[in-house]
Amino acid sequence: MDDATRQATRLWTLAQPVVSAFVVAAVRDFAARDDVLQETAVAVVESFDRYDPARPFVAWALGIAQNQVRLYFRRQQRERLVFDDEALKHLAHAFDTTPQAELNALGFLQDCLSQVEGRARRMCELRYTHDLKPAAIAESLGMTANGVSKALQRIRDQLRQCIQQKAAAEGGAG
Template structure:
């Protein structure tokens, strides 16, 4: 290990408890805390040659940690798509059209939609909330139109299966 790396490691080891406490206070998700702290450590080590030894190292490392926390918060904001009432109404209408014989069970749709996460939730929002066609969704997400169409088909099947499970459970069938 060269002197430069040894010095960076020594300073990071001293600053890490303070930086860790900051990350823990700012990031609620336990697993994300570790990721943000690790990303901070990597950023500190990668940018150590830009550190000015005339300034306190802890303050410099905290600045990097703040940037990493901001990046994390931006990421989770984008990931959290919440369906509004219009989206739910449009999805229910789409299900009624596709499965008219199952329309009494559409009351379970909200619970099934709440179980969608990540890309599935985003695709539903774009298709039914914003009324975008698969080709427009594909362009905005950098995917192929066929991939989007297939994903939407799988999501509709997933929602249908969820509704059917809830109906079966309510009727007392396992």
């Protein structure tokens, strides 16, 4: 591995949580988020020779992520919610200026969500990916709307507890 690749990898590792949080906020589809983030990482490494070390790396990487999100939206013209360039610019700025602890919590949420399985995972997908209301989820899963609402509340409580545990563990390790 040459020095430039080593430096790009090191800087990307530090910027990745912020860029990942930006992509998660901009792209609703779970699977597409991973693809857009991977494409962003590749673009960062491939264009690293054009990076100006006088500029903040995170802001530069967010610019590349904005371009990758735009490309994704162009490929997904059927997407219900598509951000325009100005909205993406403001969103990237917000992530560039958000305190690291808050960005870490978003990363913890991704980790915690990956541990949700079975019916609970399906409920989360229906509610937060497909934007279905509890009544529609209940009909789909053969439950009552009240049962779905209570289950989603328990899932949110478990996710909150998981995030808090991860944050405490990281705080104790640092």
